[in-house]
Amino acid sequence: MNNSVQRQPANSHEPSHVLKAEARNLSFFYGDKAALREVNLPVHARRATALIGPSGCGKSTLLRCFNRMHDLYPGHRYQGEIRLYPDDINLLAPETDPILVRSRIGMVFQKPNPFPKSVFENVAYGLRLRGIRQPAELEARVERALRDAALWDEVKDRLKDSAYALSGGQQQRLCIARALAVEPELLLFDEPTSALDPLATASIEELLRNLKVHVTTLIVTHNLQQAARVAEFTAFMYLGELVEFGPTEVLFNAPSQKQTEDYLAGRFG
Template sequence: MSRSTIAPNDQPAAHRNGDVALKAEARGLSFAYGDKLALRDVTLPVHDRRATALIGPSGCGKSTLLRCFNRMHDLYPGCRYLGEIRLYPDNINLLGPETDPIEVRMRIGMVFQKPNPFPKSIFENVAYGLRIRGLRDAREISARVERSLQDAALWDEVKDRLQDSAYTLSGGQQQRLCIARALATEPELLLFDEPTSALDPLATASIEALLGRLKSQVTSLIVTHNLQQAARVAEFTAFMYLGELVEFGPTEVLFNAPSQKQTEDYLSGRFG
């Protein structure tokens, strides 16, 4: 399926924020599960080839917002979107009725809280998305699997066991395999939902180092409860509370000189 199946808006909007180009942008986004309003009028820029962290207490809407970007909520009945999420440079509205959610998920990858490898070999886990997209050339599939495993810092550990089950890998290796699987289809945006919360400190450090290396390749939006992790891996940070975006800015500025008292109280541990 070609990218042209998502039609761009006829009137391209400016897609820069300061000196940094945007890859995506939520505009006045609200989201409801049935009668419950989970997000309220969120406007959030996502800078190109940068990592943006979403922080806030449990239940504040971080993961809900993240899953709006790849229309994952569409898999469940009774959900409603208001507002837009624009993807640049095409300037398409990911939430528009003319936009195919399956196409959205092909362009925007996701890595979940717990590693979720498929019950297949290591090789076939990474090749899965390529085959779904219709790629049949065995050489190209092999080359892209190898490149994705290298990008995920896993190739040297698995190159001699590609036909082994993915379940033979450790938890940290499985999470890197899931990242390789997401990278194989060359996504424009990668969503990470608490990608290290189920891992030990050593595996967490490995994933964080990987996130740092990936910045030059792909735009990342990362949900994390770990404030130190957000400070380490993200150039921009958004603080959310009760379904609203309270404050957004460069991570160093937001952590050291927050402009909102709610942000200051959360960062200082007064609540959350």
């Protein structure tokens, strides 16, 4: 890792060399099986970073380390660190509360998973858990989150309707609004468009490009064109290892590793 990389507080105009987080020598084990080996990954503030690679290469496993999702299941083990800046805390340290980690690092899953509640209550859910009870503040923050998720104009007259009445693409944007409402510092996306049709996919991709004003994003995708469209940085993973990382345009057009070149050319994967 280049020691010149700056680690300083985030603001709305961070240069691309400021980090929001980084994995350092990160390995992860399911029981005795190593799913990740010595991964070093910088996550640049207010930028989108894509994780690409063939199925089973460790992309989603790596993503879920960032918010300690693996803690919900037995038999796991971490080695190494994930640092979160500007605090410079190790998210994987035993003394770091995973609930606190998840309050700062949100996640959007492959399939839309709205709660069996109204549109409004889906977005307000995390706010209520944070102790926000004043109706005016709840309404303002729900509206802001729905606007940030490019959904407000479509649902502003349907806030009391069930979230299940929305289309698949709308449900996914609702889940993004729910994550945004609590103002996460880092937002994780695990194949966020793989269950959506092309029109809904285009809508989510436009949203991903616009989200960088608000939050740092880390995105797992099998869609190479999607990575090229939405991410400033891309990491190629293979067999639990990070093979290559760099600016997306450079990695796609002039990869330094033969494995990366072969994957991008469709020779395997």
